[in-house]
Amino acid sequence: MNDAKRSMKLSQSSTFQPDPLSDVLEVLGARVTRQTRLEASGDWALSFPALDRLKFVAVLRGMCWMQPEGRAPLPMQAGDVCLIGTTDYAVSSDPTLVPQDGRQLFEDPLRDFVHLGGNEVVSIGGTVAFSGPNADFLLDMLSDFIPVQRHTAGAEAISTILSHMSQEIERGAIGSTIVGARLADLLLVETFRAYAEQAGPDQCGWFGALSDPRIG
Known part of the structure; x- marks a missing residue:
């Protein structure tokens, strides 16, 4: 009996994997709240002010330019x-x-959908809300702008999620709101994963260390 108990304990401990990213996001209560969609063609340009929040923007179709203040413009393509x-x-x-x-x-x-002349470019955005009291530390430790392009590590999972999000938008079926919200949460996690993997601990500090099994 003692040998069986010891074997069970060893089996359980050997399969346990620390998951600091999930712990951080769960403690902070990170959830994607509002989602928006932009369709545009021709010449267009929109500016948005700094806000005390985290947001994601993903391109589903076409190509556009993203330019955070003080940085060079970055081309963003589908994916x-x-x-x-x-x-x-x-x-x-x-x-x-x-x-x-x-x-x-x-x-x-x-009003979560804006149409500017056509749909050569289609993008979606999501506002990330935090219910935990210490959300400021996450914003402080992250760069103000984190691009994850389609050819980087983790991009395959992101591409799959974006494809599902696009399909949900096109279908407009019952339950699409809840499905879209869950997919947006998945997109947020996969973007964090890809950022941590591509940057590493040296470039993104404590957050990058979450992907290091020796630390997590």
Whole structure:
């Protein structure tokens, strides 16, 4: 009997894997709350101010330019996703265009879809809310702008999630709101994973160390 108990304990301990990322997000109560969709064609440019929150933007179709304040414009294509912290930023068809205030288009909380002339470019955005009292430390330890492009580590999982999100939007079936919310939560986690893997502990500090099994 003692040998059986010892064997059971060894078996249980050998399969346990620490999961610090899940622990952090669970403690902070991280959830994607509001989701938005932008479709655009031709010349367009929108600017958004810095807010004390975390947001993701993912491109489902076409190509656009993302430009956080103080950084060079970054081209984003279908399958690319980025996390945006407390920084001003602009998104556009051409980074030389003067952007209009994007807040006016999305300020109505019931208006989550904006159409600008066509659908050559389709992107989705999500606001990440934290219910935990110590969310500021996560924003402080992350870069204000984290791009994860489709050819980087972890991009395959992100691509699969984006494909499902796009299909849900196109279907418009019953239950699409709850499915979209769950997919957005998955996208957030996969983006964090990809960021930690591609940057490593040396470049993203304590957050990057979450992907190091010697530390986690």
